[in-house]
Amino acid sequence: MIQLLFLVLFAEGIVALLLLVKIGPLRELVIKSLDQLKMGKGPATVKTIAGTMSVILLSSLMSIIKIQNKGAKLGTMSPMDQVLWRTHLLEASLMGFTLFLGFIIDRMHHYLQKLVGLRSNMGASKEELERLRKEKTQLKEKEEKASKELKLLQEEISKLSESLKKVKLESEEKNRKVETAEAHVAALQKQAADLLLEYDRLLEDNQNLQNQALGYKG
Template identity: 40%
Template sequence: MNPTDQILFTRGLLDTSLVGFILFLGLMNDRLHHYIRELRLLRKTMEAVKKQSRSLDDAKNGSSEELASLKAMIKTLESECAAKTDELKVAESKSEALEKQSEGLLLEYDRLLEDNQSLRSQLQEIRHFYGKKNM
């Protein structure tokens, strides 16, 4: 081989190596692009999962807050119910006392009516007696 052939051979070898290296870089670029795309999809998926977990946590916190407020409301309603029950018992006892008082008054009224009838009859007898005497 003469020096010109060696130079041409070396140049062909360098061109072939350069083409191979460019193909290798293209393949690497394609794979890198593919991995970047997968990474973006994974990040979007992870963000969606995080949003869902946040919304679930918010819902749980909201539910627990709602549950706490409902429990507090139940306690206040129970205390109001107890107070109303006490008021009802007091009102019932007053009503029973008034009924007993009314019964006593009715008995007293009946006794007074009998006394009145008795006194009227006595008065009528006295008038009748004095009326006969004056005639």
């Protein structure tokens, strides 16, 4: 029994050491082995073994207490009782350390699994952060490109506005010239009408003079 407990304690110590110290792929191998152990009927088997060892531990403790009480009543312990007391004490100590180390291994495995999950999430978060940074860079580049295009459009609009003003000025100048020409034409037309009236009057006067001259001759 004691040799078996020493063997179990030694094996648990190696497992705990491999969980604490990363030696090549051994930690991952131990974690996978513990994962498989916790699947299926593994947890029930481990609980059964732990329960049995706890019962044996309590039995050893009770035996130690009985031997101590017996020695206290007699005032001394016989050599046989001393051997039994030491044997039960060693067994209880080994079983206690075995159970405690098993509990430590279980907690270490649990927290290592959480750590692996956190690292995976952290890796995913880093990838997401990198993707967001790339998107931010792309958006910034698009924003700069849009800003340049906007400046070009503003310059084009400014040029078109200047051209439009120039065309308006030219149009106004042409309109003024047209109005001036129309006024000049109107003045010429009026002058021509006046000349026609004067010409008609002169013709009439000439006709009257001719008529008067013919009257004198007659």
